Amino acid sequence: MILSIASGKGGTGKTTVSVNLALSLDRVQLIDCDVEEPNDNIFIKANMENTQDVNVEIPEIDYEKCLSCGKCADFCRFNAIIDLPSGIKVFPGLCHSCGGCKLVCPNEAISWKDKKIGIIRKGTNEGISFFEGILDIGESRPTPIIKSLKYQIRADIDTILDCPPGTSCSFLETVNGSNFCILVTEPTPFGFNDLKIALEALKEMHIPFGVIINRDGIGDDEIEIFCKNERIPVLLKIPYNKDIAKLYSKGEPFINYFPEISEQLVLIFNNIKGMVK
Amino acid sequence: MKIAISSTGTELTSQVDQRFGRCSYFLIVDVETNNFEVYPNSAASAPNGAGIEAAKNLVKKGVKAIISGNIGPNAFQILQAEGIEVVPEFKGTADEAVRFFKEGNYSKAAHHNVNAHSGLGR
Numbered sequence: 491m492i493l494s495i496a497s498g499k500g501g502t503g504k505t506t507v508s509v510n511l512a513l514s515l516d517r518v519q520l521i522d523c524d525v526e527e528p529n530d531n532i533f534i535k536a537n538m539e540n541t542q543d544v545n546v547e548i549p550e551i552d553y554e555k556c557l558s559c560g561k562c563a564d565f566c567r568f569n570a571i572i573d574l575p576s577g578i579k580v581f582p583g584l585c586h587s588c589g590g591c592k593l594v595c596p597n598e599a600i601s602w603k604d605k606k607i608g609i610i611r612k613g614t615n616e617g618i619s620f621f622e623g624i625l626d627i628g629e630s631r632p633t634p635i636i637k638s639l640k641y642q643i644r645a646d647i648d649t650i651l652d653c654p655p656g657t658s659c660s661f662l663e664t665v666n667g668s669n670f671c672i673l674v675t676e677p678t679p680f681g682f683n684d685l686k687i688a689l690e691a692l693k694e695m696h697i698p699f700g701v702i703i704n705r706d707g708i709g710d711d712e713i714e715i716f717c718k719n720e721r722i723p724v725l726l727k728i729p730y731n732k733d734i735a736k737l738y739s740k741g742e743p744f745i746n747y748f749p750e751i752s753e754q755l756v757l758i759f760n761n762i763k764g765m766v767k
Numbered sequence: 768m769k770i771a772i773s774s775t776g777t778e779l780t781s782q783v784d785q786r787f788g789r790c791s792y793f794l795i796v797d798v799e800t801n802n803f804e805v806y807p808n809s810a811a812s813a814p815n816g817a818g819i820e821a822a823k824n825l826v827k828k829g830v831k832a833i834i835s836g837n838i839g840p841n842a843f844q845i846l847q848a849e850g851i852e853v854v855p856e857f858k859g860t861a862d863e864a865v866r867f868f869k870e871g872n873y874s875k876a877a878h879h880n881v882n883a884h885s886g887l888g889r
Contacts, residue, residue, distance in 0.1 A: 569816025572823050576848045581841055583883070584816045 491763050492649045494668040494697075498684030500655035503674045503704035503728070506738060508652035509533040510745050511759060512618050514752040519647050522622040523664040524654040525608060525635045532741040536613025536620045544623065544635045545604035548582045549591050555599035562591035562600060583630060608635045610642070619647070632660040640667070648763070657684075657691045665692065669766040671699040672725065672758075677709035685713065689722070698766070700758075705730040725758045726751075770868060771795050771825050772861045773835040777805045779862040785836025788818030789886035794861050795828055798869055817886060818842030826851065832875075834864045837886070843879035855880045 495508045505522075509530050512520040522530040531538060549562070549571065560573035570585035571578060582605055592600040607629040612621045621642050623635040632654070640663075643649050651668065654660040665671050671692055675681040685701070692699045701717055706727035717724050728734070728751060737744045745752035773790035774781045784790035789811045796803040806828065810820035818838070822845040825833060832852035846853050853876040857864050867873065 567814075569813060569819040572819055572845065574823065574826060574845060574849060579845065579848070581816065581819060584819070584841075 491670070491766055492643060492651065492668045493759070493762060494651040494653050494665045494671045495674060496653035496661060496665055496671055496688055496692075497655060497674045497681075498657055498686075498688030499675065499681050502676045502681055503702075504652055504655070505530055505533070506704065506728075506734075506744075507672065507674050507702055507755070508650055510743050510752065511755045512620075512650050513616055513743050514745050514756050515617075515648070515759065517617050517647060519619045519621070519642070519644060519649040520652065521639050521642065521649060522620075522652045523636050523639055523660070524652060525623040525625045525632045525639070525660070526654065528622040528624060530652055531613070531620065531622060533743050534613075534615055534618060534620050536615035536618070538611040538613040538620075538622070540609050541612050542610050542638070543606045544608045544610060544638045545606050546585075546587045546631065546634050547589075547602040548585045548587065548605045549580055549600045550603045551578050551580060552599045552601065553577065555597050557597050557599070559596065561594045561596065565590045565594045586631070587634075607631060610635070610638055612642070633663040636660060636663045640664075648759075657687050661688075662691065662695070665697055666695065668697050670762045671697050672702055672762075673699055674702045674704055675713060676705045677703055677707075677711065677713050679709075679712075681709075682713050682716070686716075700725040700762075703727045726754055768798050768832075769795055769828070769830045770798055770832040770834065770865070771806075771828065771830040772864050773808075773833075774861050779803065779860065779865070781861050783834065783836060783857050783859060783861060783864050785858075786886040787833070787835040787838045787842055788813075788816075788821045790821075790835070793821075793825065795830060796861070796865050798865060801865065816841065818883075819845060822846050832868065834868060837881040838876065838879050839881055839883045839885055840879040841883060843876070 495504050522528040563571045563573035568584045608625040623639045653664045675685040700723040707730040734744050771793045773784040774792045774794045775784045793806040810817045819841045822842040826849045834854045838855045855876050
């Protein structure tokens with residue numbers, strides 16, 4: 491099973507739920523897909539090793555062959571190739587590696603070259619096979635790294651994907667293909683607003699989902715009323731508790747101190763697994 | 768000689784738009800005659816590379832200098848490669864910008880003055 495943990499809003503507790511769930515299970519794969527700010531390993535504490543560079547392909551112009559016809563620049567929707575009197579110019583940072591420029595070039599003047607945009611690292615601890623991706627500073631495309639991370643998903647072991655916040659490309663790339671998605675939210679107007687956006691995206695993608703309300707008790711019951719009306723399962727409410735916050739601030743998982751929440755997380759996991767089969 | 772001024776409106780009394788790639792209009796002014804042409808900036812709504820697209824369009828228009836507020840690295844690279852003078856960080860109206868340019872008491876930019884995506888306001 492592939493279970494993704496998402497939220498829409500940042501800071502609601504995706505990482506908290508992901509790592510505490512993973513640590514509560516006997517054998518699981520955990521993949522931190524928040525490649526712009528991966529921090530699951532602060533809690534997992536695995537010894538990490540670099541496994542591979544993630545490259546994207548960008549066009550390289552052979553100016554000996556280039557006819558300056560401008561067809562590549564006309565084709566590019568991202569302004570990554572521009573036709574100028576001084577010659578065709580490539581802006582690699584804007585390229586989405588679609589390959590169209592190479593196809594439309596009448597004189598085979600365009601070839602591909604690799605450009606590194608990040609790395610993938612792996613480690614193991616407490617029965618967790620853990621992966622994380624790191625986007626290089628200054629790079630703007632997280633999705634190729636998330637794709638490479640998802641190639642690590644094995645069929646013979648359950649996988650938890652810790653999603654990036656938001657509902658744009660990196661979120662969609664991560665949840666795509668999940669059997670189920672847990673949306674972690676908090677009972678505030680901010681959590682509620684972003685939850686609604688995220689669940690609309692999941693509906694479009696036909697991914698079944700349920701909600702975990704974190705920091706239950708700090709706000710109102712709008713989310714619960716909404717979920718009841720919309721028939722969205724509220725899987726768990728994690729109470730607002732200073733001790734959980736203290737453990738978090740030290741980079742400590744809470745499961746050893748709150749075994750009842752750990753048990754509930756395992757129960758939810760097994761129920762979802764039974765349901766998606 | 769023609770110069771382009773990023774502008775918030777369609778008159779010479781309009782304020783210079785501080786954004787280059789995502790400005791509303793370019794006023795293309797003939798500095799000898801003060802005649803000008805209003806050129807709506809089609810790059811303003813580009814999802815990516817607005818500065819690049821705006822710069823390319825101005826190259827095609829044959830302007831020799833640009834007066835604006837903020838110029839990013841990609842647009843600057845094009846303007847520099849095409850030998851177009853860049854006068855950034857101008858605050859005031861378009862006709863003040865023309866006068867300022869004619870007086871010649873400016874130093875042309877040797878480098879972009881803001882980072883990429885500054886015109887997106889985030």
